Amino acid sequence: MQVAVPQDQTRVPTTRRYLMCPPSFFAVEYVINPWMDPSQPVSVELAVQQWTELRDTYRRLGHTVEEIEAQPGLPDMVFAANSGTVVDGRVLGSRFRAPQRAAEAEHFRRWFVEHGYRDITMPEKINEAEGDFAWTGKLLLAGTGFRTDPAAHAEAQEALGVPVVSLRLIDPKFYHLDTALFVLSEATDAAPAQVVYYPQAFSPGSQRVLTKLFPDAVQATEADALCFGLNGVSDGRNVVLPVEATELGARLAERGYEPVYVDISELRKAGGGPKCxxxxxxx
Structure with missing residues (x-):
């Protein structure tokens, strides 16, 4: 259901704090998702340029961006969202399914320790963090089907102390929840959360759950999803999207959001976008 926001309603951004990792060692050397093809050349220089523009876009929007140092031999470390979920200062680390990425989790754990965080939990079950977890302000949407173990959802509820709703992904092109759904505005006491998602990425039961939880959600098209439009980042007003996601951006603008486009074409070769x-x- 598409509902236009009233003309007199203004979306209000909230200042965010992000952690990012530069793609200093970016490469596509193995295949752990359908987007990766080691036979296709990649440019570290272009990846760094695109990542830098994304980082600078956040800063222009008024957000704080901190950086963790990239490590050689970990070409996917740029996808920082997969290495931690932080809610109310509690940190739930990650445990990767692919052995090629396993070492990333410890580097991020150390970053949190070095920056004064003490409530840190490292999961026992496979848990790819914000790749499969989306905080709505009231509850945590938790994806499974390709990466994160369903049992990790219970671990997340215990570690973070927030209610968790499980959602099953069924299309391998959308292997993480953050390739198929993102939160446009978090829930408050005065208003429910708003999300945008691609229905066909989810099982029939999960589609019904999303419809009940978010009857006003923006339902994206396949074209939106295939350009990683569902890997967007919103601060409640400004929505950072891939440059190709213009159709989705137009529909979000009708709801009162401000699309902000960035080029992530090189990073997408490894199956990542703005949120990743x-x-x-x-x-």
């Missing part, structure tokens, strides 16, 4: 590069730190 962006871990949100909620204190």
């Amino acid at each position: 590069c962006t871990m949100e730190i909620r204190k």
Whole structure:
């Protein structure tokens, strides 16, 4: 259901704090998702340029961006969202399914320790953090089907102390929740959360759950999803999207949001987009 926002209603952005990792060692050397093709050349220089523009876009929008140092031998470390979920200052780390990415989790854990965080939990079950977890302000949407173990959802509820709703992904092109759904505005006491998602990425039961939880959601098209439009980042007003996601951006503008476009074409070769590069730190 598409509902236009009233003319006199203005979306209000909230200042965010993000953790990012530069793609200094970016490469596509293995295949752990359908987007990766090691036979296709990639440019570290272009990846760094695109990542830098994304980082600078956040800063222009008034957000704080902190950086963790990239490590050699970990070409996917740029996708910081996969290494931690932070809600109310509690940190739930990650445990990767692919052995090629396993070492990333410890580097991010150390970053949190070095920056004064003490309530840190490292999961026992496979848990790819904000790749499969989306905080709505009241509850945590939790994806499974390709990466994160369903049992990790219970671990997240215990570690973060927030209610968790499980959602099943069924299309391998949308292997993480953050490739198929993102939160436009978090829930408050005065208003429910708003989300945008691609229905066909989810099982029939999960589609029914999303319809009940978010009857006013923006339902994206396949074209939106295939350009990583569902890997967007919103501050409640400004929505950072891939440059190709103009159709989705137009529909979000009808709801009162302000689309902000960035080029992530090189990063997409590894199956990542704006959100994949962006871990949100909620204190």
